[in-house]
Amino acid sequence: MQTQNLGSIAVVGAGAVGCYYGGMLARAGYDVRFLMRSDLESVRQHGLTIRSQGEEWHIAAQAAGTAAEIGPCDLVLIALKATANEALEKILPPLIGPRTVLLTLQNGLGNEEFLAQRWGEERVLGGLCFVCLNRVSPGVIEHYDHGTLSIGEFQRSPAERTSSIVAAFRESGIDAKVVQNLAEERWRKLVWNIPFNGLSIVGQSATVADVLADPGLRQLASDLMSEVIAAANALGLSIPGSFAEYQIERSASMGPYRPSSLIDWELGRPVEVEAIWGEPWRRGSSAGTPMPRLETIYRLLQRLCRGAAVG
Protein backbone atom coordinates (compact mmCIF):
# COMPACT_ATOMS: atom_id res chain seq x y z
CA MET A 1 0.00 0.00 0.00
CA GLN A 2 2.89 2.39 0.50
CA THR A 3 3.63 5.07 -2.04
CA GLN A 4 7.00 4.89 -3.69
CA ASN A 5 9.54 7.53 -2.69
CA LEU A 6 8.06 7.89 0.77
CA GLY A 7 10.19 5.77 3.05
CA SER A 8 10.91 7.27 6.42
CA ILE A 9 8.95 10.18 7.83
CA ALA A 10 10.00 12.34 10.79
CA VAL A 11 7.48 14.38 12.76
CA VAL A 12 8.85 17.46 14.51
CA GLY A 13 6.49 19.03 17.00
CA ALA A 14 4.41 16.42 18.74
CA GLY A 15 1.40 18.52 19.63
CA ALA A 16 -2.07 17.74 18.35
CA VAL A 17 -1.32 18.40 14.66
CA GLY A 18 1.92 16.42 14.55
CA CYS A 19 0.50 13.47 16.48
CA TYR A 20 -2.70 13.37 14.47
CA TYR A 21 -1.30 13.53 10.93
CA GLY A 22 1.81 11.52 11.83
CA GLY A 23 -0.28 9.04 13.78
CA MET A 24 -2.65 8.50 10.87
CA LEU A 25 0.34 7.78 8.58
CA ALA A 26 1.80 5.37 11.17
CA ARG A 27 -1.55 3.63 11.55
CA ALA A 28 -1.55 3.04 7.77
CA GLY A 29 1.85 1.36 8.02
CA TYR A 30 4.24 4.17 7.14
CA ASP A 31 7.60 4.39 8.88
CA VAL A 32 6.93 7.42 11.06
CA ARG A 33 9.40 8.59 13.72
CA PHE A 34 8.23 11.14 16.26
CA LEU A 35 10.66 13.57 17.86
CA MET A 36 9.34 14.17 21.36
CA ARG A 37 10.38 15.77 24.60
CA SER A 38 7.89 15.83 27.42
CA ASP A 39 5.68 13.09 25.98
CA LEU A 40 8.57 10.74 25.05
CA GLU A 41 8.34 8.16 27.83
CA SER A 42 4.59 8.02 27.76
CA VAL A 43 4.45 7.45 23.98
CA ARG A 44 7.26 4.87 24.11
CA GLN A 45 5.23 2.89 26.64
CA HIS A 46 1.71 3.39 25.39
CA GLY A 47 1.98 4.57 21.80
CA LEU A 48 -0.44 7.14 20.44
CA THR A 49 -4.17 7.22 20.89
CA ILE A 50 -6.44 9.01 18.45
CA ARG A 51 -10.11 9.41 19.33
CA SER A 52 -12.30 10.47 16.47
CA GLN A 53 -16.05 10.71 16.48
CA GLY A 54 -16.74 7.64 18.51
CA GLU A 55 -13.77 5.56 17.33
CA GLU A 56 -10.51 5.12 19.19
CA TRP A 57 -7.25 3.93 17.64
CA HIS A 58 -4.17 2.80 19.51
CA ILE A 59 -1.09 3.20 17.36
CA ALA A 60 2.35 1.85 18.11
CA ALA A 61 4.69 4.80 17.55
CA GLN A 62 8.44 5.12 17.18
CA ALA A 63 9.43 7.99 19.42
CA ALA A 64 12.90 9.48 19.85
CA GLY A 65 14.28 12.13 22.17
CA THR A 66 16.83 13.54 19.71
CA ALA A 67 16.95 14.11 15.97
CA ALA A 68 20.25 12.21 15.81
CA GLU A 69 18.48 9.03 16.93
CA ILE A 70 16.06 9.44 14.04
CA GLY A 71 18.63 10.33 11.37
CA PRO A 72 17.93 11.43 7.77
CA CYS A 73 14.37 10.88 6.52
CA ASP A 74 12.63 11.19 3.19
CA LEU A 75 9.98 13.53 4.56
CA VAL A 76 9.94 15.78 7.62
CA LEU A 77 6.56 17.02 8.85
CA ILE A 78 7.05 20.25 10.78
CA ALA A 79 4.27 20.93 13.25
CA LEU A 80 5.97 23.14 15.83
CA LYS A 81 4.46 26.49 16.74
CA ALA A 82 5.87 29.13 14.38
CA THR A 83 7.03 31.01 17.49
CA ALA A 84 9.53 28.18 18.07
CA ASN A 85 11.07 28.23 14.59
CA GLU A 86 14.51 29.15 15.86
CA ALA A 87 14.70 25.76 17.54
CA LEU A 88 14.58 24.18 14.09
CA GLU A 89 18.11 25.37 13.37
CA LYS A 90 19.39 22.76 15.80
CA ILE A 91 16.67 20.15 15.36
CA LEU A 92 16.53 19.72 11.60
CA PRO A 93 20.11 19.12 10.37
CA PRO A 94 20.37 15.47 11.53
CA LEU A 95 17.04 14.74 9.81
CA ILE A 96 18.07 16.12 6.43
CA GLY A 97 19.71 14.01 3.76
CA PRO A 98 20.30 14.93 0.10
CA ARG A 99 16.71 14.32 -1.01
CA THR A 100 14.81 15.08 2.20
CA VAL A 101 11.59 17.03 1.70
CA LEU A 102 10.37 19.46 4.37
CA LEU A 103 6.60 19.89 4.72
CA THR A 104 5.55 22.63 7.14
CA LEU A 105 2.07 22.33 8.58
CA GLN A 106 2.48 25.60 10.50
CA ASN A 107 0.13 28.57 10.42
CA GLY A 108 0.48 31.91 8.72
CA LEU A 109 3.20 33.37 6.55
CA GLY A 110 6.96 33.09 6.67
CA ASN A 111 7.45 29.44 7.61
CA GLU A 112 8.27 28.15 4.12
CA GLU A 113 10.68 31.07 3.70
CA PHE A 114 12.35 30.24 7.01
CA LEU A 115 13.02 26.70 5.83
CA ALA A 116 13.94 27.67 2.27
CA GLN A 117 16.54 30.19 3.40
CA ARG A 118 18.32 27.60 5.53
CA TRP A 119 17.91 24.31 3.69
CA GLY A 120 17.09 25.27 0.11
CA GLU A 121 13.78 26.22 -1.43
CA GLU A 122 13.61 23.09 -3.58
CA ARG A 123 13.01 20.99 -0.46
CA VAL A 124 10.08 22.98 0.86
CA LEU A 125 6.35 22.30 0.75
CA GLY A 126 3.58 23.76 2.82
CA GLY A 127 0.37 22.26 4.10
CA LEU A 128 -2.76 23.93 5.42
CA CYS A 129 -4.68 22.01 8.03
CA PHE A 130 -8.41 22.58 8.40
CA VAL A 131 -9.01 20.48 11.46
CA CYS A 132 -10.30 20.68 15.02
CA LEU A 133 -7.98 18.78 17.33
CA ASN A 134 -6.89 18.77 20.93
CA ARG A 135 -4.07 16.97 22.71
CA VAL A 136 -5.86 15.87 25.86
CA SER A 137 -2.88 14.15 27.53
CA PRO A 138 0.57 12.90 26.42
CA GLY A 139 0.11 11.03 23.15
CA VAL A 140 -3.67 11.22 23.32
CA ILE A 141 -5.35 13.25 20.60
CA GLU A 142 -9.02 14.09 20.38
CA HIS A 143 -10.17 14.73 16.81
CA TYR A 144 -13.40 16.73 16.77
CA ASP A 145 -14.08 17.69 13.21
CA HIS A 146 -12.77 18.21 9.70
CA GLY A 147 -9.24 17.24 8.82
CA THR A 148 -8.60 18.49 5.30
CA LEU A 149 -4.93 18.94 4.47
CA SER A 150 -4.07 21.10 1.45
CA ILE A 151 -0.50 20.62 0.25
CA GLY A 152 1.45 22.70 -2.22
CA GLU A 153 4.98 23.41 -3.35
CA PHE A 154 6.78 26.56 -2.16
CA GLN A 155 6.77 29.07 -5.03
CA ARG A 156 6.37 26.31 -7.61
CA SER A 157 3.57 24.42 -9.29
CA PRO A 158 2.78 20.99 -7.90
CA ALA A 159 5.20 18.23 -8.91
CA GLU A 160 5.05 14.44 -8.90
CA ARG A 161 6.28 14.34 -5.31
CA THR A 162 3.41 16.61 -4.26
CA SER A 163 0.94 14.06 -5.56
CA SER A 164 2.88 11.21 -3.92
CA ILE A 165 2.72 12.86 -0.52
CA VAL A 166 -0.95 13.69 -0.92
CA ALA A 167 -1.59 10.08 -1.98
CA ALA A 168 0.13 8.83 1.18
CA PHE A 169 -2.13 10.96 3.35
CA ARG A 170 -5.19 9.85 1.43
CA GLU A 171 -4.19 6.18 1.85
CA SER A 172 -4.02 6.96 5.59
CA GLY A 173 -7.56 8.26 5.77
CA ILE A 174 -6.80 11.97 5.56
CA ASP A 175 -8.78 14.17 3.15
CA ALA A 176 -5.64 15.56 1.52
CA LYS A 177 -5.42 17.48 -1.74
CA VAL A 178 -2.89 19.18 -3.95
CA VAL A 179 -3.10 22.97 -4.20
CA GLN A 180 -1.89 24.78 -7.29
CA ASN A 181 -0.87 28.01 -5.58
CA LEU A 182 0.27 27.58 -1.99
CA ALA A 183 0.65 31.33 -1.35
CA GLU A 184 -2.92 32.00 -2.42
CA GLU A 185 -4.21 29.23 -0.13
CA ARG A 186 -2.27 30.71 2.77
CA TRP A 187 -3.74 34.17 2.13
CA ARG A 188 -7.23 32.73 1.77
CA LYS A 189 -6.89 31.06 5.15
CA LEU A 190 -5.64 34.35 6.63
CA VAL A 191 -8.77 36.10 5.39
CA TRP A 192 -10.56 34.17 8.13
CA ASN A 193 -7.81 33.77 10.72
CA ILE A 194 -6.73 37.42 10.87
CA PRO A 195 -10.11 38.77 11.98
CA PHE A 196 -11.54 35.86 13.94
CA ASN A 197 -8.40 34.73 15.73
CA GLY A 198 -7.33 38.34 16.30
CA LEU A 199 -10.63 39.72 17.54
CA SER A 200 -11.05 36.71 19.82
CA ILE A 201 -8.05 37.95 21.82
CA VAL A 202 -8.27 41.75 21.57
CA GLY A 203 -12.01 41.45 22.13
CA GLN A 204 -11.17 39.54 25.32
CA SER A 205 -12.54 36.08 24.69
CA ALA A 206 -14.85 36.89 21.80
CA THR A 207 -16.10 33.68 20.18
CA VAL A 208 -17.05 33.55 16.50
CA ALA A 209 -20.68 33.98 17.53
CA ASP A 210 -19.77 37.01 19.68
CA VAL A 211 -18.06 38.71 16.75
CA LEU A 212 -20.94 38.00 14.38
CA ALA A 213 -23.59 39.16 16.87
CA ASP A 214 -21.88 42.51 17.57
CA PRO A 215 -22.57 44.86 14.63
CA GLY A 216 -19.35 46.81 15.22
CA LEU A 217 -17.11 43.75 15.47
CA ARG A 218 -18.83 42.10 12.53
CA GLN A 219 -18.15 45.19 10.42
CA LEU A 220 -14.57 45.29 11.68
CA ALA A 221 -14.09 41.60 10.78
CA SER A 222 -15.42 42.30 7.30
CA ASP A 223 -13.17 45.37 6.89
CA LEU A 224 -10.13 43.39 8.06
CA MET A 225 -10.96 40.71 5.48
CA SER A 226 -11.11 43.37 2.76
CA GLU A 227 -7.68 44.66 3.79
CA VAL A 228 -6.24 41.14 3.59
CA ILE A 229 -7.82 40.47 0.19
CA ALA A 230 -6.52 43.78 -1.17
CA ALA A 231 -3.01 42.98 0.06
CA ALA A 232 -3.09 39.50 -1.46
CA ASN A 233 -4.18 40.89 -4.79
CA ALA A 234 -1.52 43.62 -4.66
CA LEU A 235 0.98 40.78 -4.23
CA GLY A 236 -0.18 39.22 -7.49
CA LEU A 237 -2.73 36.73 -6.17
CA SER A 238 -6.35 36.65 -7.20
CA ILE A 239 -8.99 36.58 -4.47
CA PRO A 240 -12.36 38.15 -5.30
CA GLY A 241 -13.65 40.82 -2.95
CA SER A 242 -16.84 38.82 -2.38
CA PHE A 243 -14.75 36.20 -0.56
CA ALA A 244 -15.04 38.41 2.56
CA GLU A 245 -18.83 38.27 2.66
CA TYR A 246 -18.72 34.56 1.91
CA GLN A 247 -16.37 33.97 4.84
CA ILE A 248 -18.56 36.01 7.18
CA GLU A 249 -21.65 34.10 6.15
CA ARG A 250 -20.13 30.65 6.33
CA SER A 251 -18.94 31.42 9.89
CA ALA A 252 -22.50 31.65 11.19
CA SER A 253 -22.72 27.86 11.48
CA MET A 254 -19.69 27.78 13.80
CA GLY A 255 -21.59 29.16 16.76
CA PRO A 256 -19.58 29.98 19.88
CA TYR A 257 -16.40 28.51 18.39
CA ARG A 258 -13.21 29.54 20.18
CA PRO A 259 -10.37 30.06 17.69
CA SER A 260 -7.17 28.19 18.52
CA SER A 261 -5.28 31.42 19.18
CA LEU A 262 -7.79 32.33 21.89
CA ILE A 263 -7.34 28.96 23.58
CA ASP A 264 -3.55 29.36 23.42
CA TRP A 265 -3.77 32.88 24.82
CA GLU A 266 -6.06 31.94 27.68
CA LEU A 267 -3.77 29.05 28.63
CA GLY A 268 -0.69 31.30 28.52
CA ARG A 269 0.75 29.45 25.51
CA PRO A 270 2.60 31.26 22.72
CA VAL A 271 0.42 32.87 20.05
CA GLU A 272 1.77 33.04 16.48
CA VAL A 273 1.49 36.82 16.31
CA GLU A 274 4.17 37.36 13.68
CA ALA A 275 3.11 34.53 11.37
CA ILE A 276 -0.61 35.37 11.40
CA TRP A 277 -0.66 39.17 11.79
CA GLY A 278 2.85 40.68 11.61
CA GLU A 279 4.09 39.09 8.40
CA PRO A 280 0.87 39.66 6.39
CA TRP A 281 0.90 43.30 7.52
CA ARG A 282 4.54 43.74 6.49
CA ARG A 283 3.98 42.12 3.09
CA GLY A 284 0.82 44.05 2.37
CA SER A 285 2.40 47.33 3.45
CA SER A 286 5.50 46.73 1.36
CA ALA A 287 3.24 46.09 -1.63
CA GLY A 288 1.71 49.52 -1.07
CA THR A 289 -1.59 48.36 0.43
CA PRO A 290 -2.61 50.30 3.53
CA MET A 291 -3.70 47.88 6.25
CA PRO A 292 -4.45 50.22 9.17
CA ARG A 293 -6.97 47.94 10.88
CA LEU A 294 -4.66 44.94 10.69
CA GLU A 295 -1.82 47.13 11.93
CA THR A 296 -3.91 48.22 14.93
CA ILE A 297 -4.86 44.64 15.82
CA TYR A 298 -1.25 43.52 15.35
CA ARG A 299 0.11 46.24 17.66
CA LEU A 300 -2.40 45.27 20.33
CA LEU A 301 -1.65 41.55 19.97
CA GLN A 302 2.05 42.23 20.33
CA ARG A 303 1.30 43.72 23.72
CA LEU A 304 -1.35 41.27 24.84
CA CYS A 305 0.57 38.13 23.83
CA ARG A 306 3.95 39.30 25.04
CA GLY A 307 3.90 37.22 28.20
CA ALA A 308 3.61 34.07 26.15
CA ALA A 309 5.44 35.18 23.01
CA VAL A 310 8.47 32.99 23.56
CA GLY A 311 7.51 29.39 23.44
Add this chain to the structure above:
Amino acid sequence: MQTQNLGSIAVVGAGAVGCYYGGMLARAGYDVRFLMRSDLESVRQHGLTIRSQGEEWHIAAQAAGTAAEIGPCDLVLIALKATANEALEKILPPLIGPRTVLLTLQNGLGNEEFLAQRWGEERVLGGLCFVCLNRVSPGVIEHYDHGTLSIGEFQRSPAERTSSIVAAFRESGIDAKVVQNLAEERWRKLVWNIPFNGLSIVGQSATVADVLADPGLRQLASDLMSEVIAAANALGLSIPGSFAEYQIERSASMGPYRPSSLIDWELGRPVEVEAIWGEPWRRGSSAGTPMPRLETIYRLLQRLCRGAAVG
Protein backbone atom coordinates in the same frame (compact mmCIF):
# COMPACT_ATOMS: atom_id res chain seq x y z
CA MET B 1 -16.45 89.72 45.91
CA GLN B 2 -19.22 88.07 43.91
CA THR B 3 -19.48 88.67 40.20
CA GLN B 4 -22.68 90.32 39.06
CA ASN B 5 -25.14 88.13 37.14
CA LEU B 6 -24.00 85.00 38.94
CA GLY B 7 -26.51 84.43 41.67
CA SER B 8 -27.52 80.82 42.22
CA ILE B 9 -25.54 77.91 40.85
CA ALA B 10 -26.78 74.32 40.60
CA VAL B 11 -24.37 71.40 40.35
CA VAL B 12 -25.72 68.29 38.62
CA GLY B 13 -23.54 65.21 39.00
CA ALA B 14 -21.88 65.15 42.36
CA GLY B 15 -18.85 63.06 41.52
CA ALA B 16 -15.31 64.36 41.87
CA VAL B 17 -15.59 67.06 39.18
CA GLY B 18 -18.92 68.45 40.35
CA CYS B 19 -17.95 68.46 44.02
CA TYR B 20 -14.55 69.99 43.37
CA TYR B 21 -15.52 72.87 41.11
CA GLY B 22 -18.83 73.44 42.87
CA GLY B 23 -17.16 73.13 46.25
CA MET B 24 -14.53 75.71 45.38
CA LEU B 25 -17.27 78.16 44.31
CA ALA B 26 -19.18 77.48 47.56
CA ARG B 27 -16.06 77.96 49.62
CA ALA B 28 -15.66 81.42 48.02
CA GLY B 29 -19.16 82.34 49.10
CA TYR B 30 -21.19 81.61 45.98
CA ASP B 31 -24.74 80.26 46.35
CA VAL B 32 -24.12 76.70 45.16
CA ARG B 33 -26.79 73.99 45.38
CA PHE B 34 -25.76 70.39 44.85
CA LEU B 35 -28.17 67.85 43.43
CA MET B 36 -27.24 64.55 45.05
CA ARG B 37 -28.53 61.04 45.40
CA SER B 38 -26.39 58.54 47.24
CA ASP B 39 -24.23 61.16 48.98
CA LEU B 40 -27.15 63.40 50.02
CA GLU B 41 -27.43 62.56 53.71
CA SER B 42 -23.71 62.51 54.25
CA VAL B 43 -23.17 65.92 52.64
CA ARG B 44 -26.15 67.42 54.47
CA GLN B 45 -24.58 66.36 57.77
CA HIS B 46 -20.90 66.91 57.10
CA GLY B 47 -20.67 69.20 54.10
CA LEU B 48 -17.93 68.74 51.52
CA THR B 49 -14.27 68.11 52.18
CA ILE B 50 -11.62 68.97 49.63
CA ARG B 51 -8.07 67.85 50.24
CA SER B 52 -5.49 69.45 48.04
CA GLN B 53 -1.76 69.07 48.33
CA GLY B 54 -1.52 69.14 52.09
CA GLU B 55 -4.47 71.44 52.73
CA GLU B 56 -7.94 70.34 53.76
CA TRP B 57 -11.06 72.46 53.46
CA HIS B 58 -14.42 71.74 55.05
CA ILE B 59 -17.19 73.45 53.15
CA ALA B 60 -20.81 73.79 54.25
CA ALA B 61 -22.83 72.74 51.22
CA GLN B 62 -26.50 73.08 50.29
CA ALA B 63 -27.54 69.66 49.05
CA ALA B 64 -30.91 68.65 47.64
CA GLY B 65 -32.36 65.33 46.58
CA THR B 66 -34.51 66.70 43.74
CA ALA B 67 -34.16 69.44 41.17
CA ALA B 68 -37.54 70.84 42.24
CA GLU B 69 -36.13 71.62 45.70
CA ILE B 70 -33.37 73.63 44.03
CA GLY B 71 -35.51 75.48 41.50
CA PRO B 72 -34.34 77.77 38.70
CA CYS B 73 -30.71 78.93 38.90
CA ASP B 74 -28.57 81.38 36.99
CA LEU B 75 -25.95 78.77 36.17
CA VAL B 76 -26.11 74.98 36.02
CA LEU B 77 -22.83 73.07 36.11
CA ILE B 78 -23.29 69.69 34.47
CA ALA B 79 -20.80 67.11 35.64
CA LEU B 80 -22.63 63.84 35.06
CA LYS B 81 -20.99 61.12 33.01
CA ALA B 82 -21.93 61.62 29.36
CA THR B 83 -23.30 58.08 29.42
CA ALA B 84 -26.03 59.34 31.76
CA ASN B 85 -27.16 62.25 29.56
CA GLU B 86 -30.65 60.88 29.08
CA ALA B 87 -31.29 61.43 32.77
CA LEU B 88 -30.87 65.17 32.16
CA GLU B 89 -34.20 65.29 30.33
CA LYS B 90 -35.94 64.83 33.68
CA ILE B 91 -33.38 66.52 35.90
CA LEU B 92 -32.82 69.85 34.18
CA PRO B 93 -36.27 71.39 33.55
CA PRO B 94 -36.91 72.52 37.17
CA LEU B 95 -33.47 74.17 37.22
CA ILE B 96 -34.01 76.22 34.08
CA GLY B 97 -35.45 79.72 34.11
CA PRO B 98 -35.56 82.24 31.26
CA ARG B 99 -31.91 83.29 31.60
CA THR B 100 -30.34 80.11 32.99
CA VAL B 101 -26.95 79.25 31.52
CA LEU B 102 -25.89 75.59 31.14
CA LEU B 103 -22.17 74.86 31.45
CA THR B 104 -21.24 71.25 30.68
CA LEU B 105 -17.96 70.04 32.17
CA GLN B 106 -18.36 66.64 30.51
CA ASN B 107 -15.82 64.87 28.33
CA GLY B 108 -15.70 64.43 24.60
CA LEU B 109 -18.06 65.51 21.84
CA GLY B 110 -21.82 65.81 21.69
CA ASN B 111 -22.69 67.12 25.13
CA GLU B 112 -23.17 70.76 24.13
CA GLU B 113 -25.30 69.58 21.21
CA PHE B 114 -27.40 67.44 23.53
CA LEU B 115 -28.18 70.46 25.70
CA ALA B 116 -28.60 72.87 22.79
CA GLN B 117 -31.14 70.67 21.03
CA ARG B 118 -33.33 70.48 24.12
CA TRP B 119 -32.96 73.84 25.84
CA GLY B 120 -31.63 76.18 23.16
CA GLU B 121 -28.11 76.74 21.94
CA GLU B 122 -27.92 80.26 23.34
CA ARG B 123 -27.83 78.85 26.87
CA VAL B 124 -24.94 76.48 26.35
CA LEU B 125 -21.29 76.76 27.31
CA GLY B 126 -18.67 74.04 27.61
CA GLY B 127 -15.75 73.67 29.96
CA LEU B 128 -12.69 71.44 29.68
CA CYS B 129 -11.22 70.27 32.96
CA PHE B 130 -7.54 69.44 33.15
CA VAL B 131 -7.46 68.07 36.64
CA CYS B 132 -6.56 64.96 38.64
CA LEU B 133 -9.28 64.29 41.19
CA ASN B 134 -10.77 61.39 43.05
CA ARG B 135 -13.90 61.08 45.17
CA VAL B 136 -12.58 59.02 48.06
CA SER B 137 -15.86 58.80 50.02
CA PRO B 138 -19.23 60.62 50.02
CA GLY B 139 -18.51 64.33 49.77
CA VAL B 140 -14.76 63.88 50.20
CA ILE B 141 -12.64 64.88 47.21
CA GLU B 142 -8.92 64.37 46.85
CA HIS B 143 -7.32 66.87 44.48
CA TYR B 144 -3.98 65.59 43.23
CA ASP B 145 -2.82 67.93 40.53
CA HIS B 146 -3.67 70.60 38.00
CA GLY B 147 -7.12 72.10 37.88
CA THR B 148 -7.28 74.30 34.81
CA LEU B 149 -10.78 74.94 33.54
CA SER B 150 -11.13 76.26 29.97
CA ILE B 151 -14.56 77.70 29.25
CA GLY B 152 -16.06 78.68 25.92
CA GLU B 153 -19.37 79.40 24.27
CA PHE B 154 -21.06 76.75 22.12
CA GLN B 155 -20.54 77.65 18.45
CA ARG B 156 -20.05 81.34 19.32
CA SER B 157 -17.21 83.63 20.30
CA PRO B 158 -16.82 84.39 24.00
CA ALA B 159 -19.30 86.92 25.40
CA GLU B 160 -19.44 89.06 28.51
CA ARG B 161 -21.07 86.24 30.45
CA THR B 162 -18.20 83.91 29.54
CA SER B 163 -15.78 86.29 31.23
CA SER B 164 -18.10 86.67 34.23
CA ILE B 165 -18.21 82.92 34.78
CA VAL B 166 -14.47 82.58 34.33
CA ALA B 167 -13.96 85.44 36.79
CA ALA B 168 -16.12 83.65 39.36
CA PHE B 169 -14.00 80.53 39.11
CA ARG B 170 -10.80 82.58 39.32
CA GLU B 171 -12.08 84.34 42.45
CA SER B 172 -12.65 80.85 43.87
CA GLY B 173 -9.07 79.75 43.34
CA ILE B 174 -9.53 77.86 40.07
CA ASP B 175 -7.15 78.48 37.18
CA ALA B 176 -9.97 79.22 34.74
CA LYS B 177 -9.67 80.84 31.34
CA VAL B 178 -11.80 81.83 28.38
CA VAL B 179 -11.30 79.88 25.17
CA GLN B 180 -12.00 81.46 21.80
CA ASN B 181 -12.98 78.29 19.99
CA LEU B 182 -14.55 75.65 22.20
CA ALA B 183 -14.73 73.03 19.43
CA GLU B 184 -11.02 73.32 18.73
CA GLU B 185 -10.20 72.91 22.42
CA ARG B 186 -12.36 69.81 22.59
CA TRP B 187 -10.60 68.29 19.58
CA ARG B 188 -7.19 69.20 21.00
CA LYS B 189 -8.04 67.38 24.19
CA LEU B 190 -9.24 64.39 22.17
CA VAL B 191 -5.87 64.21 20.43
CA TRP B 192 -4.55 62.96 23.78
CA ASN B 193 -7.60 61.21 25.20
CA ILE B 194 -8.45 59.10 22.16
CA PRO B 195 -5.14 57.21 22.07
CA PHE B 196 -4.15 57.16 25.73
CA ASN B 197 -7.56 56.51 27.28
CA GLY B 198 -8.44 54.08 24.49
CA LEU B 199 -5.22 52.06 24.46
CA SER B 200 -5.27 51.86 28.25
CA ILE B 201 -8.39 49.70 27.98
CA VAL B 202 -7.90 47.76 24.75
CA GLY B 203 -4.26 47.23 25.77
CA GLN B 204 -5.60 45.72 29.01
CA SER B 205 -4.40 48.13 31.67
CA ALA B 206 -1.73 49.92 29.66
CA THR B 207 -0.51 52.99 31.54
CA VAL B 208 0.85 56.03 29.71
CA ALA B 209 4.36 54.71 30.37
CA ASP B 210 3.41 51.28 28.99
CA VAL B 211 2.17 52.83 25.74
CA LEU B 212 5.26 55.00 25.35
CA ALA B 213 7.68 52.14 26.11
CA ASP B 214 6.11 49.77 23.54
CA PRO B 215 7.29 50.81 20.06
CA GLY B 216 4.18 49.40 18.39
CA LEU B 217 1.71 51.07 20.76
CA ARG B 218 3.66 54.34 20.70
CA GLN B 219 3.42 54.35 16.90
CA LEU B 220 -0.26 53.49 17.10
CA ALA B 221 -0.86 56.34 19.55
CA SER B 222 0.91 58.72 17.20
CA ASP B 223 -1.06 57.47 14.18
CA LEU B 224 -4.34 57.81 16.10
CA MET B 225 -3.40 61.39 16.95
CA SER B 226 -2.75 62.11 13.28
CA GLU B 227 -6.18 60.74 12.38
CA VAL B 228 -7.83 62.99 14.97
CA ILE B 229 -5.91 66.07 13.83
CA ALA B 230 -6.80 65.39 10.19
CA ALA B 231 -10.47 65.04 11.11
CA ALA B 232 -10.46 68.27 13.14
CA ASN B 233 -8.90 70.15 10.25
CA ALA B 234 -11.36 68.66 7.76
CA LEU B 235 -14.08 70.06 10.03
CA GLY B 236 -12.65 73.57 9.63
CA LEU B 237 -10.45 73.74 12.72
CA SER B 238 -6.75 74.39 12.66
CA ILE B 239 -4.46 72.03 14.57
CA PRO B 240 -0.92 71.63 13.24
CA GLY B 241 0.29 68.10 12.50
CA SER B 242 3.22 68.57 14.86
CA PHE B 243 0.77 68.70 17.77
CA ALA B 244 0.83 64.87 17.73
CA GLU B 245 4.56 64.63 18.34
CA TYR B 246 4.30 67.36 20.98
CA GLN B 247 1.59 65.41 22.80
CA ILE B 248 3.61 62.20 22.69
CA GLU B 249 6.68 63.94 24.07
CA ARG B 250 4.91 65.84 26.82
CA SER B 251 3.36 62.56 28.02
CA ALA B 252 6.76 61.14 28.99
CA SER B 253 6.68 63.02 32.28
CA MET B 254 3.41 61.36 33.27
CA GLY B 255 5.05 58.02 34.02
CA PRO B 256 2.73 55.12 34.84
CA TYR B 257 -0.34 57.38 34.84
CA ARG B 258 -3.64 55.52 34.61
CA PRO B 259 -6.13 57.43 32.44
CA SER B 260 -9.51 58.01 34.05
CA SER B 261 -11.26 55.75 31.53
CA LEU B 262 -9.02 52.86 32.60
CA ILE B 263 -9.90 53.41 36.26
CA ASP B 264 -13.59 53.54 35.38
CA TRP B 265 -13.31 50.39 33.30
CA GLU B 266 -11.45 48.43 35.94
CA LEU B 267 -14.02 49.42 38.55
CA GLY B 268 -16.89 48.43 36.27
CA ARG B 269 -18.09 52.03 35.95
CA PRO B 270 -19.48 53.41 32.69
CA VAL B 271 -16.91 54.56 30.14
CA GLU B 272 -17.82 57.48 27.84
CA VAL B 273 -17.27 55.45 24.67
CA GLU B 274 -19.59 57.46 22.43
CA ALA B 275 -18.44 60.92 23.59
CA ILE B 276 -14.71 60.19 23.38
CA TRP B 277 -14.45 57.71 20.48
CA GLY B 278 -17.79 57.22 18.72
CA GLU B 279 -18.75 60.83 18.07
CA PRO B 280 -15.29 61.96 16.87
CA TRP B 281 -15.21 58.97 14.52
CA ARG B 282 -18.67 59.78 13.15
CA ARG B 283 -17.82 63.45 12.65
CA GLY B 284 -14.47 62.76 11.04
CA SER B 285 -15.94 60.12 8.78
CA SER B 286 -18.80 62.35 7.71
CA ALA B 287 -16.24 65.05 6.85
CA GLY B 288 -14.57 62.54 4.52
CA THR B 289 -11.56 61.77 6.73
CA PRO B 290 -10.77 58.07 6.99
CA MET B 291 -10.18 57.13 10.64
CA PRO B 292 -9.64 53.37 10.43
CA ARG B 293 -7.50 53.10 13.55
CA LEU B 294 -9.97 55.11 15.63
CA GLU B 295 -12.78 53.02 14.18
CA THR B 296 -11.00 49.82 15.21
CA ILE B 297 -10.40 51.04 18.76
CA TYR B 298 -13.99 52.29 18.97
CA ARG B 299 -15.44 48.93 17.87
CA LEU B 300 -13.34 47.14 20.46
CA LEU B 301 -14.27 49.59 23.22
CA GLN B 302 -17.94 49.14 22.41
CA ARG B 303 -17.51 45.45 23.18
CA LEU B 304 -15.16 45.76 26.14
CA CYS B 305 -17.14 48.49 27.91
CA ARG B 306 -20.55 47.01 27.25
CA GLY B 307 -21.01 45.58 30.72
CA ALA B 308 -20.71 49.05 32.18
CA ALA B 309 -22.10 51.05 29.27
CA VAL B 310 -25.31 52.02 30.99
CA GLY B 311 -24.59 54.09 33.99
